[in-house]
Structures are given as structure tokens and as C-alpha cells.
Amino acid sequence: MSxxxxxxxxxxxxxxxxxxxxxxxxxxxxATLGLIICLESKLHRPMYLLMALLTLTDVAxxxxxxxxxxxxLVARNRISLLECVAQMFVYHVAIRLQAFILVAxxxxxxxxxxxxxxxxxxxxxxxxxxSIPVLIAAAVLxxxxxxxxxxxxxxxxxxxxxxxxxxxxxxxxxCTETRSYTALYYTNLTTGxxxxxxxxxxxxxxxFRELHRGGRGGGxxxxxxxxxxxAAVHSCVTHFAVIAVSFGSVFFxxxxxxxxxxxxxxDLVVVFQTxxxxxxxxxxxxxxxxxxxxxxxxxxxxxxxxxxxxxxxxVA
Numbered sequence: 636m637s638x639x640x641x642x643x644x645x646x647x648x649x650x651x652x653x654x655x656x657x658x659x660x661x662x663x664x665x666a667t668l669g670l671i672i673c674l675e676s677k678l679h680r681p682m683y684l685l686m687a688l689l690t691l692t693d694v695a696x697x698x699x700x701x702x703x704x705x706x707x708l709v710a711r712n713r714i715s716l717l718e719c720v721a722q723m724f725v726y727h728v729a730i731r732l733q734a735f736i737l738v739a740x741x742x743x744x745x746x747x748x749x750x751x752x753x754x755x756x757x758x759x760x761x762x763x764x765x766s767i768p769v770l771i772a773a774a775v776l777x778x779x780x781x782x783x784x785x786x787x788x789x790x791x792x793x794x795x796x797x798x799x800x801x802x803x804x805x806x807x808x809x810c811t812e813t814r815s816y817t818a819l820y821y822t823n824l825t826t827g828x829x830x831x832x833x834x835x836x837x838x839x840x841x842x843f844r845e846l847h848r849g850g851r852g853g854g855x856x857x858x859x860x861x862x863x864x865x866a867a868v869h870s871c872v873t874h875f876a877v878i879a880v881s882f883g884s885v886f887f888x889x890x891x892x893x894x895x896x897x898x899x900x901x902d903l904v905v906v907f908q909t910x911x912x913x914x915x916x917x918x919x920x921x922x923x924x925x926x927x928x929x930x931x932x933x934x935x936x937x938x939x940x941x942x943x944x945x946x947x948x949x950v951a
Contacts, residue, residue, distance in 0.1 A: 693916035700912035
């Protein structure tokens with residue numbers, strides 16, 4: 636089984652170099668962010684622990700895809716059926732886990748904005764750590780059904796018009812009945828991505844309603860002062876940007892697959908779909924690193940920069 640790349644040799648090696656740089660940067664950025672969160676005691680809070688877990692899934696996604704894509708670019712290596720199924724398994728587990736982590740982050744922001752006085756009771760490091768095995772089990776168990784795709788009878792040319800293995804492309808090569816696999820794929824897509832997105836959007840609808848009430852002075856946020864509102868808005872916008880990048884890339888790839896069936900050139904689909912495997916992992920640490928003051932200060936401290944002294948308070 637070989638993945639389709641038809642670029643000229645010079646372009647292939649240029650693409651390999653670009654992907655290698657992107658891969659190196661992505662792994663280094665996510666590893667740095669995760670390490671900073673682990674080492675800095677001030678960042679040992681629920682939101683940052685979830686952020687550290689998100690960096691692990693980002694590294695898993697990019698490592699699962701880019702090395703194989705780069706190998707195909709320079710050597711046109713063949714991939715075995717079992718390796719293809721394993722690649723699908725890792726990817727689907729990782730993106731489902733990312734979706735559940737983003738749900739937990741949105742619920743954390745909901746508790747911080749709507750119930751600030753009860754935040755310590757609603758969200759804690761212990762609860763986050765206890766939820767990790769549950770999140771992993773919820774991500775792994777539904778994807779186990781994809782292993783059965785290896786037992787299908789493949790009688791068509793084993794060439795995938797995709798940068799990495801996917802259930803829809805792989806089942807299209809089989810001569811046996813695959814409607815059950817297609818139904819399973821869309822069920823997993825709904826439960827693993829669409830439902831988490833609905834929960835996230837509902838959480839942010841409640842958050843922005845509370846902020847709007849606070850801005851008018853009639854809600855709980857208005858009675859507690861505007862400083863909390865500004866910090867909440869900033870953190871919510873940062874998190875929402877990560878949500879847009881993560882879910883946007885997945886659904887963009889899904890629709891590009893449909894466009895392939897409607898006649899979109901296969902090579903163009905490959906380029907579009909490749910973005911899915913490195914754009915969110917590369918952008919997420921940049922978004923959090925640039926927009927989160929605590930992380931910026933921790934990075935400056937870790938790299939030996941002198942921290943700016945706080946302003947002296949004037950005592951009346």
C-alpha cells in the first residue's frame with residue numbers, strides 16, 4: 636500500500652525539508668510548554684494541567700503522521716495494512732482525546748466565570764488527575780472497532796488518495812460490504828467530535844451571557860468587579876482560538892474528503908489534509924504561549940530573563 640505523492644523530485648525534497656522543520660518546531664514547542672507547566676508550581680492549576688495534557692496529544696498527532704509522510708516523499712515507501720490500521724487507531728484516539736480535553740477546558744472556564752466563588756470546589760488538580768483515565772478510556776474504546784477493517788477483502792489497487800490512512804479511504808478499496816464500517820465511522824465522528832463541540836458551544840454561550848450581564852452591571856460579574864471579567868474574557872478568547880483551530884482543521888479535512896468524491900483533484904486534497912496533522916499542534920503552543928501572561932512569565936524565568944519588578948503600591 637502506497638500513499639499518493641506525484642510531485643517532481645526537487646519539490647518532494649523541498650516539501651520534506653519544510654515538513655521536517657515544522658515537525659521539529661512542533662515537538663519542541665509542545666515539549667517546552669508541557670515542561671514549563673510541569674516545573675512551574677504557579678502553573679499547577681486545572682486549566683494548565685489540561686493544557687499540558689493537550690500538548691501530549693499534539694505531539695502524538697504530529698508524530699503519528701509527519702514522519703510517515705516525509706518518508707513517502709523521499710522514498711515512496713509502502714505501508715503495510717496493519718501499520719495503516721495502527722496509524723488510524725492512534726490518530727482517532729488522539730483527536731477524540733483532544734476534543735474531550737477541550738470540553739474539560741470549557742467547563743473549567745464556565746466554572747471560573749459563572750461560579751467564581753465556588754471555583755475551588757468545582758475545579759481542582761485532583762479532579763483533573765482523576766478524570767484522565769476516564770478521558771483515555773472514552774477515547775480508546777470506540778476506536779477499537781476500527782481494528783476489524785484489517786479483515787476486509789481488498790481486491791482493488793491498494794493506493795490511498797490521502798496523506799495518512801483513513802477508514803473511509805481504506806474501506807473504499809474493499810470488495811466486501813463496508814456500509815457497517817462507514818456507519819461506525821460517522822457514529823464515532825459524531826460522538827467523538829460533534830457532541831463535544833456542542834457541549835463546548837453551550838458552555839461558551841452561558842459564559843458570554845454571564846459576561847454580558849456583568850458588563851451591564853446587572854449580573855454576578857458586575858457586582859464582583861470588572862477585573863475578573865477582563866481576565867475571564869482574555870482566557871476565554873485564547874481557549875476559543877484553540878478550539879477553532881482544532882475543530883476547524885478536522886471538519887475541513889472531512890469536507891475535503893467529500894469534495895474528492897465530487898471531483899476535486901486528489902493531489903490538492905492531499906495538500907489540504909496534510910494541514911490537519913501539523914497546523915493545530917504547531918499553532919496551539921503559540922496561541923497559549925503568546926496570549927497567556929503566566930506562561931510568558933514562566934518562559935522568561937526559565938530562559939534566564941530578568942523579570943519586570945511589580946509596581947510599588949502607594950499606601951494612603
